Amino acid sequence: MDTPRKKKKAVSRRAFLQTMGGGAVGAGVVSRVLGKEMPALQAGPGPMDVVSSKTISLTVNGRKVKVAAEAGETLLQVLREKLQLTGAKRVCNRGECGGCTVLVGGKPVYACHTLALQIDGAEILTVEGLAEGDKLHPVQQAFIDKDGYQCGFCTPGFIMASVGLLKKNPQPTFDEIRAGVSGNLCRCGNYQKIYAAVGAAAETMRRG
Amino acid sequence: MKAFQFGSPKSLEQVTAYLAGADGDVRLMGGGTDLLGEIKEGTIQPDVVVDLKAVPGLAFIRRDADGLAIGACTAVADLAADPDVARDYRGLHEAAAVVASPQLRNMGTVGGNLCQRPRCWYFRDAATVCNKKGGSQCFAEQGRNKYHAVFGGGLCWSVYPSDLAPALIALESKVVVASPQGERTIPLAEFYAPPIVNVRKENILSRQDVVKEIRVPAPKKGDRGAYVKFMERGAWDFAVVSAAVKLTLAGNSISDVRIVCGGVAPVPWRLKAAEDALRGRTVSESAAAQAAARAAGDARPLAENGYKVDIFKAVVARAVLAAAKG
The missing domain is CATH 1.10.150.120 ([2Fe-2S]-binding domain)
Structure with a gap:
């Protein structure tokens, strides 16, 4: 592994620890640290961001949330295990049965087969977000x-x-x-x- | 599932620079619909997964005088929904519209569809080390082979599952590949390589190559196309046999034709014998059936997949007639 990658990895691990320790506040710290440490990244191509985990921002059923996710974690895991939204079901867990279907950016996808880190910033609609008060969709x-x-x-x-x-x-x-x-x-x-x-x-x- | 790291590139240059210096198992991901399956099954254990969808400007469908340019990260659903594609490239439109399910078409990308791995159940089983995974045999050849190849078998009898590849090859498309050494453009027909070239993979890409875009030539006057896919289920399935046809008609006579099949061979399978049989002929059911029968003469079915040859003949004939109908 070459030097720039090692350096990048070190930042990532620290970012990981801060995120895990500080929750939403930690996430703010991470982006400031990354921003300050690597101003050169903004100018040229620089090295690619490679992380083991990251705090991502999602808008879930209209509510903005920040949540720490590991690289291998799926949107379904985040919804069910971290946001307690258990409407989307884990059934086949391989993108075949549709039990986990949610809308990402208004389009249906399999949450079990979508990596959480890939949809950082996305708008998610789950079955819990359909009704308006007592009035069902x-x-x-x-x-x-x-x-x-x-x-x-x-x-x-x-x-x-x-x-x-x-x-x-x-x-x-x-x-x-x-x-x-x-x-x-x-x-x-x-x-x-x-x-x-x-x-x-x-x-x-x-x-x- | 082994933990991996996640790469979020801001540019294609970042990806190629990273690939140039990478020493671990780095995998490029479009929608992840195929790659995540491999990771979850344990057939691959990447160190790093690079999210190509993070690269700005890789999702587009552009028209110009040369034809159509499709960005590698264009969603299959967007290709299926594009009105220009539906009008000028009917075969490609029909192929995109029958890829997997609505959810997977929203997630999956055109580049990923072209780079997907075969669905052979031996290949997809982590405990089975077949030729494709560095072993010393093809387990399908003497094993369960209902869905396997009837053409081009040998070292590997898997079938290439892509719907878009046959349609794009029939249209004489090219693929633009980026690498640390720069860009190159390859005919899609030469992008795929049979098992004899390298049984471990289905295309000629090196681990430092990135599919960037697909170019489809502008349609000529009289060009027509169709894609016919036979599935065991009515929807959301891989092709048992599929056929993409591009026909150029002069009056009622076929002046040029290309036929490429999916689901029958380890790579998209061009039917030159059937094309030769059709060139210069008037479109008719018997001409289509004769051409399909001629192509089927090269088939070498295994113990459990002889039925695919009959389906192959029907699908090819239907695709030729559907294309001619316009």
Whole structure:
């Protein structure tokens, strides 16, 4: 390993310790330390930032949060284990079943297969952020009205995939609904009622 | 999962400079949809993962007189949603639209799709050391091989899973590669290399190379395209067989044609015999079927994947007819 990388690593470790020790306050300190120690970085290309962990800023359901995450930590781990938002489920943990679906920047993604550090600064919407007070989001209400769930474990993921679909395509055809939630699996096999719920939600949202 | 470090580059120069001096296992990540799977399964244990999405200016779709330029970090979903691509490059549009699931198309990048690793279950099993992982055999050859190659097998019978690669090769696309030594542009057809060249990887990139952008030539008058993907499930699956076709029609006659298949060989598989059979002919169901049958003559199926040859013939013929329809 060459010298610049070693130096960079040392900074990273210190940054890591400060972050872990100081929480949100530590994060502020880290960026000031990094800024002061490496003014040259701003001018030229300089060496790439390489860290073992970092305090990232997220806007989760409209609330700004700072949270320390390790390089290998996923968005799902951050949501469930650090922010206590357990609506997104850990099921396959390999980006295949959709149980962990949340919106990042308004688009549905698999939180289990998204590294937290990669989305520093992003806006996240989880199922917990859909309702306004006691008033459910039209997609949530439609899943209740149309029996869009059986055991319910896949439901938060399906709801978020549906919210993402309707943002992009407010009037989907039946085939577009099927394709739109094709990244989510329902082990109970309740697909027909899920499609009906998405269709009903689109109708409600269209009427306003 | 072994802990790794995370690299957040501010420029492509930072990436190539880092790669020039790196001595550990450094992996480049686009959306991470494939790479994280490898890390979680333990088939790779990188020291550093470099987030290419952090590099500004790598996500774009630009049109100019030369054609189309697509940044390596462009989301597959953005490619699928681009109206110009849908109008002028229908085969590419159709391929992008059937990549994986909506979530994975939002996460995954065009560059990552072109650099993804095969899905062979022996290769993806950390405990199985096959030829591709430095071992001394291909376990699929005598093992379970329902989804494996029917063309170009031997050292490795995995199939190349990318949907975008066949579509982009049919369009004679090029890939711009950045490295510490500078940039170079390679035809995408030459970017992939069969197992005989190096069974450990599917392309000619070195560990210091970074895919930067894809260039697709401007369509010529009479150019048409299509992408047909056969999946075992109705959605969200890898291709059992896929075929990308670019046709140039003069009246009803085929003046030029390129056909590239996915899911049938360790690399995207060009069907020159079928192309020769079609060139100069009038578009018809029988011409398409004859060309597909000619290409299928080279197939060498294994014990469990003979069915793929029949599907291959149907998919190729359908793709030719779909392209001709425009």
